[in-house]
Amino acid sequence: MIERDYLVVGAGTAGVSVCEGIRQYDKRGKVMLVGNENYSPYSRTALSKRFLSDKDFSPEGTAYHPAEWFQEQKIDLRLNTVVTQFNIDRHLAVLSNGQTVEFKKACLATGSRPLRPQVAGTNLGNIIYLRSMGDAKALKEMAAIEGSIMVVGSGFIAVEAAAALRTTRCKVSLLTRDAALWSQMLDAETATWLTNLFRHHGVTLHLQENLNGFEGKTVLRNIQTKNGNRYPASLALVAVGAEMNLELVRNTPLNSPKGTPVNEFLETDEKGIYAAGDIALYPDRIFGGVRRTDHWDNARQQGLFAGANMTGKKRQRYDHLPQYTSELFDLTLDFLGNFGNGAPLQPVLDGSREKKSFAVRYLQGDKLQAAFLCNRPADEVAALADDLRAAHVKG
Ligand SMILES: Cc1cc2nc3c(=O)[nH]c(=O)nc-3n(C[C@H](O)[C@H](O)[C@H](O)COP(=O)(O)OP(=O)(O)OC[C@H]3O[C@@H](n4cnc5c(N)ncnc54)[C@H](O)[C@@H]3O)c2cc1C
Structure with missing residues (x-):
């Protein structure tokens, strides 16, 4: 023992x-x-x-x-x-x-570990789920060998990986049930802007497509959707969420x-x-x-x-503002605060999406709930984080 x-x-x-x-x-x-x-x-x-x-x-x-x-x-x-x-x-x-x-x-x-969708064919060869260093190494090598990939999903990992692979010589398609990228978090206009940016970078988008299954004998050949479409694919990254x-x-x-x-x-x-x-x-x-x-x-x-x-020598209460920093193409993006409490959020834009430098504050009534910043300096990100705390923590 x-x-x-x-x-x-x-x-x-x-x-x-x-x-x-x-x-x-x-x-x-x-x-x-x-x-x-x-x-x-x-x-x-x-x-x-x-x-x-x-x-x-x-x-x-x-x-x-x-x-x-x-x-x-x-x-x-x-x-x-x-x-x-x-x-x-x-x-x-x-x-x-x-x-x-x-x-x-x-x-x-x-x-956590990647969620496997409840459809046929999830264990076929050339379907990759990304969590570990080993997964990432396999994804990078397979993408270089195959030269093209279908990314399934449109959360953080799917969208980031699609952008990163697109900056290599790889042809990238992305399939999602959503109408726009990151639409679960962002307001409709910002999500549409982001989606168009991916098109501009040559990512082929299959939006509002529900996954129905993966086809192939031992290795992936096609991806089927509930709309009855069948997309040829020799390699897929499936990033549709995580489970603990x-x-x-x-x-x-x-x-x-x-x-x-x-x-x-x-x-x-x-x-x-x-x-x-x-x-x-x-x-x-x-x-x-x-x-x-x-x-x-x-x-x-x-x-x-x-x-x-x-x-036992220190007793600290955990007090933390949720935050996430992402990178897509030439963008550094910061998410701060509470995007997911279910209630509709009112976006207030400061700056220009076209110039790729802006901040969106998300309000409920007049109370700040969350913020999304694109290519903004660290001191502005920190100031907005302080604003968010101040809006919610008394004293
Ligand atoms: C590809 C990718 C990119 C990401 N990018 C970002 C980002 O840009 N920004 C951000 O904020 N977050 C990002 N995240 C999320 C972030 O990495 C996770 O929130 C973070 O790793 C969670 O840390 P953790 O220690 O709780 O869990 P993990 O990092 O999952 O570590 C848990 C470890 O425990 C091991 N384990 C589980 N059960 C056992 C057991 N019984 N015995 C022994 N070992 C066990 C697991 O295998 C794993 O190695 C990303 C995640 C992924 C997968």
């Missing part, structure tokens, strides 16, 4: 940040970080952007720390290792190599359809067990209610907060 003061399950952004948070306040506690991937913890953000567009981009550049850092910090990093069992009552975990770990405190940071990795806590109170519930200190109802990153369902101290955020900044900050709180 291995004994550890802290066990961190999942070696992604949240997991490595938990370790950093612990080490800020506890230099000696025994820490184990377990991840089922082959790579030292890295950021996924470049995988749908520069990693695909830049042939010289080195995947090593996305790692948070060199291997020596984990040794220096005395963090027992176990790569290629799955936590197969997690016993909440006894504070025991079983690793895929058969070892058992007894821990004092643990943080679950198991993240919560199997480890299935049938426990730490699993809910909306995520793992935590309090404002990121601790679950089970004392000593925390959750951070894509899986954490946390009280939203800015917009109210509870929220789950599957963005990088949230995973990073929650990891740091959870790690610090786990040591």
Whole structure:
């Protein structure tokens, strides 16, 4: 039996940040970080952007720390290792190599995986789902070999990957059930502007098409839609959403359809067990209610907060404005605030879409809820973030 003061399950952004948070306040506690991937913890953000567009981009550049850092910090990093069992009552975990770990405190940071659509043919060859470094490497190589790709979906990852691949020699088509790109978040005019920009860059768009299935014997040949259309495709990236990795806590109170519930200190109802990153369902101290955020900044900050709180030497309430930065062609785009509360938002434009420099504020009544900025300086992004906080946090 291995004994550890802290066990961190999942070696992604949240997991490595938990370790950093612990080490800020506890230099000696025994820490184990377990991840089922082959790579030292890295950021996924470049995988749908520069990693695909830049042939010289080195995947090593996305790692948070060199291997020596984990040794220096005395963090027992176990790569290629799955936590197969997690016993909440006894504070025991079983690793895929058969070892058992007894821990004092643990943080679950198991993240998400790509959603597979419920249609025929999703396991055919040359259909790629993008989450890991391995997926991104395969996508980049296959796109170079095939010379063309169909991207299915129109969320962040689909749209970013379509843009990045288009800047290479690859022919890119994009198929989505939506009438415009990012229309789930943006107002109709901004989404239409973005959609036209993709056309201008030579991306073939198949809009308002519902996926019906993938065809091929062993390898993808066609993509069928519910409208009865059949599009030839030898390679597809399917990016239609993500689902949480919560199997480890299935049938426990730490699993809910909306995520793992935590309090404002990121601790679950089970004392000593925390959750951070894509899986954490946390009280939203800015917009109210509870929220789950599957963005990088949230995973990073929650990891740091959870790690610090786990040591018992610091007790910080998690307080965070949702934000996401994207890159498409020559655009840097910032999303701030609450796009998804269901109620209609009133857009107010400042600047010019044609000149690719603008900010849209989204209001409900006269209250600022969210903002979208295109090629605007960092100080303006920060000022709008402050405005959003000020509009919602009293005192
Ligand atoms: C291609 C791509 C691009 C993105 N770009 C952006 C961006 O530009 N901006 C942004 O804000 N967000 C972006 N995101 C989202 C962001 O990367 C995630 O929100 C973030 O990675 C979440 O971190 P996490 O640590 O919670 O989960 P993950 O990064 O998913 O890490 C969890 C890790 O735990 C492992 N794991 C799961 N179960 C077990 C187990 N039982 N045992 C051991 N290991 C386990 C998983 O395999 C994984 O390695 C992007 C995501 C992707 C996929």
